[in-house]
Amino acid sequence: MKHGLDVYKIILASRYLVKRRITYFAIVAVALCVFIVVVVMTVLTGLVSDFKQANHGFTGDCVVGTESLVGFAYFQELAQKLEQQEYVEAVSPVIKSYAFLSPVWTERGRGVQILGIEPVRHSRVTNFERTLHYRKGNVDKAFEPVYDPNLPGCVLGIDLVFERGPEGDYTFDSSPIRVGLAITCFPLTAKGALARAATGLVNTKTFYFSDTSHTGLARTDNSLVYLPLEQAQLMCGMDGPAPRVSALYVKFKPDVALQTGCDNVASLWQNFKQQKAEAKYAYSLDTVTVQSWKEYRRGFVAAMEKEETMMIVMFSLVGITTVFIVFVVFYMVISHKSKDIGVLKSIGVSNANIMQLFMGFAFSVGFLGSVIGVLLGWLFLLKMNQIEGWLFEKFGFQLWDRTIYAIGDIPSRVEFQVLVTITLSAIVTCLMGALVPSWQAARLSPVETLHVSRL
Amino acid sequence: MLKLFFCLRYLRKKKIVLLSIGAVALSTALLIVVSSLFIGFINAFEQTAVDTIGDVILIAPMRFPKYSQLIEQLQQSHVVKAATATLVNEGLLYLGKGNVRRVNVVGIEPASYSDVTAYKKTLLKQKDSATSPTFETGGATGADGGFVGIAVVAEPDEETDEYDFAAIEKMIGQAVVLTTGAAKQAGTSDLAATQQFIRRTVKLTIADIVFTGVYDLDKALVYLPRQRLQDILYPDANGPIADRLQIKLAEDASEESALAQIRGIWSTFASEQLEWSPYNIDQTTITTAKQMQYRYVAALYKQMRILLLIFGIVSLSVIMLVFCIFYMIVLFKQRDIAVMKSCGAASGSIACIFVGFGASVGIIGSVLGAASGYLITKNINTIEEWIRIVFGLKLWKSSVYIFSQIPNQVDWVSCGKIIALAIAAAIVGTFIPAIVAARTRPVEILRYE
Numbered sequence: 001m002k003h004g005l006d007v008y009k010i011i012l013a014s015r016y017l018v019k020r021r022i023t024y025f026a027i028v029a030v031a032l033c034v035f036i037v038v039v040v041m042t043v044l045t046g047l048v049s050d051f052k053q054a055n056h057g058f059t060g061d062c063v064v065g066t067e068s069l070v071g072f073a074y075f076q077e078l079a080q081k082l083e084q085q086e087y088v089e090a091v092s093p094v095i096k097s098y099a100f101l102s103p104v105w106t107e108r109g110r111g112v113q114i115l116g117i118e119p120v121r122h123s124r125v126t127n128f129e130r131t132l133h134y135r136k137g138n139v140d141k142a143f144e145p146v147y148d149p150n151l152p153g154c155v156l157g158i159d160l161v162f163e164r165g166p167e168g169d170y171t172f173d174s175s176p177i178r179v180g181l182a183i184t185c186f187p188l189t190a191k192g193a194l195a196r197a198a199t200g201l202v203n204t205k206t207f208y209f210s211d212t213s214h215t216g217l218a219r220t221d222n223s224l225v226y227l228p229l230e231q232a233q234l235m236c237g238m239d240g241p242a243p244r245v246s247a248l249y250v251k252f253k254p255d256v257a258l259q260t261g262c263d264n265v266a267s268l269w270q271n272f273k274q275q276k277a278e279a280k281y282a283y284s285l286d287t288v289t290v291q292s293w294k295e296y297r298r299g300f301v302a303a304m305e306k307e308e309t310m311m312i313v314m315f316s317l318v319g320i321t322t323v324f325i326v327f328v329v330f331y332m333v334i335s336h337k338s339k340d341i342g343v344l345k346s347i348g349v350s351n352a353n354i355m356q357l358f359m360g361f362a363f364s365v366g367f368l369g370s371v372i373g374v375l376l377g378w379l380f381l382l383k384m385n386q387i388e389g390w391l392f393e394k395f396g397f398q399l400w401d402r403t404i405y406a407i408g409d410i411p412s413r414v415e416f417q418v419l420v421t422i423t424l425s426a427i428v429t430c431l432m433g434a435l436v437p438s439w440q441a442a443r444l445s446p447v448e449t450l451h452v453s454r455l
Numbered sequence: 456m457l458k459l460f461f462c463l464r465y466l467r468k469k470k471i472v473l474l475s476i477g478a479v480a481l482s483t484a485l486l487i488v489v490s491s492l493f494i495g496f497i498n499a500f501e502q503t504a505v506d507t508i509g510d511v512i513l514i515a516p517m518r519f520p521k522y523s524q525l526i527e528q529l530q531q532s533h534v535v536k537a538a539t540a541t542l543v544n545e546g547l548l549y550l551g552k553g554n555v556r557r558v559n560v561v562g563i564e565p566a567s568y569s570d571v572t573a574y575k576k577t578l579l580k581q582k583d584s585a586t587s588p589t590f591e592t593g594g595a596t597g598a599d600g601g602f603v604g605i606a607v608v609a610e611p612d613e614e615t616d617e618y619d620f621a622a623i624e625k626m627i628g629q630a631v632v633l634t635t636g637a638a639k640q641a642g643t644s645d646l647a648a649t650q651q652f653i654r655r656t657v658k659l660t661i662a663d664i665v666f667t668g669v670y671d672l673d674k675a676l677v678y679l680p681r682q683r684l685q686d687i688l689y690p691d692a693n694g695p696i697a698d699r700l701q702i703k704l705a706e707d708a709s710e711e712s713a714l715a716q717i718r719g720i721w722s723t724f725a726s727e728q729l730e731w732s733p734y735n736i737d738q739t740t741i742t743t744a745k746q747m748q749y750r751y752v753a754a755l756y757k758q759m760r761i762l763l764l765i766f767g768i769v770s771l772s773v774i775m776l777v778f779c780i781f782y783m784i785v786l787f788k789q790r791d792i793a794v795m796k797s798c799g800a801a802s803g804s805i806a807c808i809f810v811g812f813g814a815s816v817g818i819i820g821s822v823l824g825a826a827s828g829y830l831i832t833k834n835i836n837t838i839e840e841w842i843r844i845v846f847g848l849k850l851w852k853s854s855v856y857i858f859s860q861i862p863n864q865v866d867w868v869s870c871g872k873i874i875a876l877a878i879a880a881a882i883v884g885t886f887i888p889a890i891v892a893a894r895t896r897p898v899e900i901l902r903y904e
Contacts, residue, residue, distance in 0.1 A: 025779055029772045036769055069555050098557045100547050100634065109636055110545045111557030111675075184547070184634065184654055192552030204654055303855040310850065314766075317485060321772045324474050328779040331471065335783070399761065401754050 009353065012340070013361040016333060017368070026329040026430070027369040033322050034373025034426050035380070037315050041418055042381055044311055046411020048304045054216040055297040057127035060092070062262050063296045064269060065247025066287040069097050070192045073242040073281035078272055082250060085268065087261050089251040090124035092117060095232040096246040100184040101225060112160070114183070114225045116232020116245075119143065125251040128226075131213040133158075134176055143228050145210040147178045153210030154181060155226035159406075161212050167392075168402030170214070180206045183225065187237025190244065190281055203235040217300075218406035242281045258292055266290040319429055326362065326433025334358065334441045341441050342449030351442040358438035359431060366430030370423040381412040472816060475773075475780045475881070479820025480827060482770035483877045486763060487828030490869040492835065493759035495862030497752055503669050503858075504744040506573040509539075509701040510710070511717060512747065516738040518542070518689070518696045525700065525724045526567075534708040534716050537570035539563065540697030542684050546635030548607060548677060556607050558677045560635055562684030565589060571703040574678075578602060579620070579664040580627055590680050592628065592660040599683055600662030603631070604676035608664065614843070616852050616859070618666070629661050633677065637688045655687045668860065670853040710743055717741055770880070777816065777884025781809060785888045792892050793900035802893035809889040810882060817881025821874040828870070835863045 017023055064082075066072055079091045095116030102109035119142040123129035129139040132155065134146060143153040162170045184204040207227065215221055230239070238244040252261040269290050276282050294301060334341070341354060380387075388410060391397040400407060522540040529535040542562035549555050566587040569575045574588075581588045590600035608626050611618050636654040665676050679687075685696055704713050718741050725731040725739070745752075785792070792805055831838065836851075839861060843849050853859045 022779065022782070025775050029775050032772060033769055036765055040765060068552075070552070098547055098555050100545065100636065102636065111547060111559075113557070184636065186547055186549050186555050186632075186634065188555075192554075299854065303852065306848070306850055309848075314485070314489075315769075317481065320481060321478050321770070321776065324478050325772055325776045325779060328471065328474060328776060328783065332779065332783045332786075335787075399757075401750070401757075404750060404754050 008344075008349075009357045009360055012357055013364055016337070016361050017364050020333055020336075022329055022332055023365060026326050026365050026433075027372070029322050029325040030366055030369025030426050030430060031373040031376065033315075033319055034370045034422055035377045037319075037422050037425075038374055038377030038414070038419065039380055039384075040311065040315070041422065042377070042414055043384075043411055044308050045415060045418055046413060047407065048308050050216070050407070050411060051304050052294075052301055055301055056293050057130075058215055058217060058220065059293045059296055060125040060249040060251045061258060062250040062252065062265050062290065062292055063247050064250065064265060064288060064290050065094070065096075065245075066284075066289070068192065068287050069186075069236070069246070070188050070190060070284060071095065071236075071238050071244035071246045072284040072288050073190065073244050074272075074276055074279065074285070075243070075245045075248060078269075079248055081268060081272060082248065082265065085264065087252055087256045087264055089253045090121065091251075092122040092125040092249045093229060093245040094122070094247045094249055095229060095236060095238060097185060097232070097236045099225065099235070102182045102184075103179060109182075109184075112183075112223050112225050114185070114227050114232060116227050116229040116236075118229050119226075122249070125249045127215075128213070131215050132211050133172055133214070134211045142226070143210055145178065145208045146175050148208070151208040152205070152228070152231065154183070154207035155211045155213050156181075156209060157221040157224040158212040158214040159218070159222040160225070161209070164403050164406075166398075166402060168406075168408050172212075176209050176211060179209050181209060181225075182206050183227070183235070185235040187235065189237060190242065190284055203237075205231065205235060207231075216406060216408075219300075221406065244281075244284065258294075262290060262292045319425070322426075322429050323433040326365065326430045327437065329365075330358065330362065330434045330437035333361075334437045337441075338444055338449045341444050342446040345444070346446040346450065354442040354444075355438045358434055358441055362430045362434030362438070363427060365434075366427035367423075369430070370426035373426070374419055374423060378414055381414055384412050385409045471780055471783070475777045475816050475884075476820040476823065478773050478776045479817060479877050479881055480824035482766075482773050483821045483824025483873055484827040484831065486766055486770065486873045487825060487865070487870050488831050488835075489762055489766060490759065490873065491828065491832045491865045492861065492863075493755065493762070494866040494869060495832075495864045496856075496858070497755050497759075498864065499858060499862040500755075501745050501748060501752060503667065503672075504748050507667065507669075507672065508744040508747070509571040510704040511702040511714065511741065511743050513700040513702065513717065513721060514740040515698055516735055518692075518698045519725070519729055520692070520694045520696050521728050522695065522697045522700060524728060525721070528720050528724060529700075529702065529717065532716050532720060534705055534713040535702055536705045537567060537703040539567035539571045539701050540681065540695070541568070541699050541701060542681055542688070542697055543699065544635050544637065544684070544688060546633050546677070548603070549632040549634070550608060550629075551631075557675060558604075558607060558633070559675045560633065560677045560679060560684060562679050562681035564681050568701075571701045574665070577665050577667045579605075579624060579666055581663055588663070590662050590678075592662050599657065599659050599679065601631075601633070601659040602663045602665050602676075602678035603661050604673040605664050605666040606670055606674035607677070608661070611853060611859075614849060616849060623664055627661050627663060631659050631661060633657050633659050633679075635687065657687055668853075668858055670857055670859070674854075714741060714743065767876075773877070774880050774884040777813060777881050778887060781813060781885045781888035782891065785809065785892045788892075789895055789900050792895045793897040796895060797897040797901065805895070806889040806893040809885050809892050813881045813885030813889075814878060817878035820881065821877035824877065825870060825874055829865050832863055832865050835861045 064078070075093050079093060082088050082091045095114070097114050097116075099112055099114045100109050101112045117128070119128065119139045123139045128142075129136060132139065132142060135142045135144075141149070142155055145151050145153045158170060162172070164170060182204055183206075187203050213221070213224070213226060215224075227235075229245075233239040233243055233245070250261075250265060252258070269288070273282075273285050273288075276285060344354065344357075345351075388397075388399055399410060402408075526538040526540070529538050544560045544562075546558050546560045547555055548558045563574075569587050576582050578588055588602075590602070592600040605618055605623060608629075609618060609623050634654065634656040659679075665673065665678065667673055667676075681697070682695065685692060689696060702717065704710070721739060721741060722736055725736045726733075795805060796802070839851050851861050
C-alpha cells in the first residue's frame, strides 16, 4: 500500500505537469530566468576569470616587495635563498618606478611607469615572453632591437605604440620601427632623497623601441615600459654598493598551494630580516611585505569581483518574481485539485505525503525549466561571438567597443560549476514558491473538500 | 460606475493581487534605479568635462603665439562669453622621501581660467575667496606656487574611500620638485637620431589642493601659471604661447553655430596671423567638451541599454504573473461574471472591468516601484555606506569608478517611460483573462449542476 501511494506521487506529479497548461507558464518563467542568468553569469565569470588570469600572469604567484620607490637592499641574497627552496620554481627581481618618456615623433612627453627586469628570469616567473611580439621565442633578446642589437632597447606597452582596431586587433609592421625614446627618471638615494640634487636632479637616457608587450591589462598596456634591470637601477639611483630593487616576483612549483607557498615565503622573509637587523641598509627592509598575487593586485581584481557579486544580487532580486509566479501557479493548481487531495487524504495519504507530492511537482517544474534554460543558454553562448560578428558586419553593433574595452572574444565557455549553481538555485526558487500552497494543500480537510455542496 | 466598483472590490478583497503589485513594483524599482544610476553617471561624466574644460576646446597641432588677439576676436563674435589659453605637458612630481608621482601639468591664467571653467570651487583653500585664485605662496622660500590634485599628495582611506582633509591641508606650503620637459627635433629627418630633450626641474610650493571629486583628474593634476610653464618648457619662445584654447559659450549660443563661427575665426586667424598652411589649420581640433567624451559616453549608454534589456526581458515575467493571477480570479469569479451578464452587462464591459483592474495593478505597482526607486537612488550613498559598515564590503571606490560619490540623480524621463511600460505590461497580462471573462456564458455557469 505504501509503495502504491509512493508511485501515485510520481504519477500525479507527472500528470499535473503534462495536463495543467498553466504549469507551462511557470516552466517558461523559470527557463527564461535561467537562460538570462546562464548567459550573463558565464560572460561575467569569463571576463573576471580572464582578468584574474592576466593579473596572475603579470606578477607570478607571490610578490616580496615595497611600494616605496626607494626599493630595498640585499635582494640578491634573498633571491638566492628563495631559489634554494624546494617549493620555489623561479624568482625575478623587478624595479618599479615612474619616468618621463618623450618619443622623437612628437615634441610632447608623457609620464609612464617603468619596470626594470631581467627578461629570461622574468619569463620564468611571469608570462612576459608570451606578451611579446617580435621577440616571442627569443626573450633573451627582448632588449635588443632587431634593426641594431647594439642599441639599448626597451619594450613598450602595446597601447603606447599601436591603436586597437575595431575588432580588438593590432596591425604590426614586419619589424619594429627604429625610433629613439628619451626616458627620464628621478634617481633616489636609499633614504629616499633626490640623488642628484647638485647636478640636475634627474637621469635621462635614450632607449630604442625593440618590442611591444600585450598583457591584456588596459592600464598596463597603456602606460608600461620595460627596461633592462641594470639600466633601470642606474636611472633610479638603485645601483651602487648596495643595489636595490622594488620587488622580487616569485613563482611556486606546480604542486604548491598558493597560500602555503606565500606563508613559507613570509616565514623565510622574517628570518632574513632578522638576520639583517644590524646591516647598514636594514631600514630599507622595513616597508617590505610578502603578498600573494591576489593581495598584490587586489585593487584591480577586487573591483571586478564586486561587480560579479552585485550582478548576482540584482539577479536574485529579479528571481523573486519567479518565486511569485511559481506560487501563483501552484495556488491555482491546488485550488482546482482540492477534490483530488480530499480523495487522497480519505484513503490514508498523510499530510507529509501530500506536501511531498506538490514539492515533487515543484521540483519537476524547476528541473524542466532549468534544463530548457541551460540548453538554450548553452546554444546561445556557443554562437554568441558569431552573432556579434554578424551584427558588427551588418549593423556596426558590438556589445563592447573593442577600441575602448581591452577584451578579445566575449567569454563563452560554460563552467559546469556555474550551471550546477544556477540549476540548483532555480529548483530551490521553485520549491520556495510552492512551499506555502503545498502546505495549504496538506492542511485541507477531506470532510470539507468532499462535501456535496463543494463537489 | 459598476466597473469601478468591481475593480476596487477585487483590488481590496483578492489578496493574491498584492503579489502582482509587488512584482510590478519590484521590476519598476529595479529598472528605475539602474537607469538613473547609469544616466546620473553619464551626466556627471559630461558635466565634469564641461566644468574642467569649458564648453569648447581648441587643440592646435603645435603651439601658437598671439592668442590674445584670437581671444579678442572670439569674444567679439557674441557666441563666446570667455576664453582662456593653456599649455599642457606631463611630468614627474617628487613629493618627498621615495614619493614620485606622474602628473599632468596645466599652465593656466588664473583669472580667465575661472571665467571658463569651474576650477575655483575645486580648490580647498581658495574656493570661498572673493578674488580670483592666485598662485602666491605667502612668501614661502620664493619658490613658484602650484595647485596639486588631492590624490597626488594623498590616497583615500582604503575602507571608507575618504580623504583626511585636515592632514591634506597641512601639505599646503610644502615644497615639491617637478620635472618636465619638451623635445626638440635635432634638425635631421633620421628618426634614429638622438632627440634633443630639454629637461627642466623646478622647485614648487603647494599653494592649494585641487579636489574635483574625479579620481582620474585628482591623481594627476598640477596647475602652474601659464607664463611660468612657458618659461620652463620653451624659454626661447617669443611672446606668450599656448597649445590650446578653452572657451565658454554665451548663454544663448547654440553649440553647432558657435562651433562653426569659432572654426571660421580660427581659420582666418591661423592663416593671416600665424601664416599656417591649410593642412595645419585642418589638423586643429575644435570640439565641445561633450563631443570629446562621445565614444566613452556612447559605450556607457550601450551598456545601460543592454542591462535594461536584460532586466526588461526578465521583468516580462511580470506579464506572466499578472496573467496567472487574473486568469485565476476570472475562474473563481465566473459566477459573479455570469450574474453580471445575465443582468445585461455587455461582454465589452466585463472585459473592461478586468483590463481596468489590470491597469490599476500596473498603476499602483509602478507608483510604488517609482517611489522605492526614487528613495533608493537618492539615498544610494547612504545605502552603500551602510553596506560597508554592516558587511565590510566597500562597493564604490573612486579609484575604480572615477567619482568620489555615486551620482544619485533620478532621471525622470526614463522613469516616466518605465512607469508607462510597467502599466502597459500589466494591461497586456490581463488581455487573455479579460477575453475569457467576456466570453463567459451565463447559461453554462449558472446551471444547477
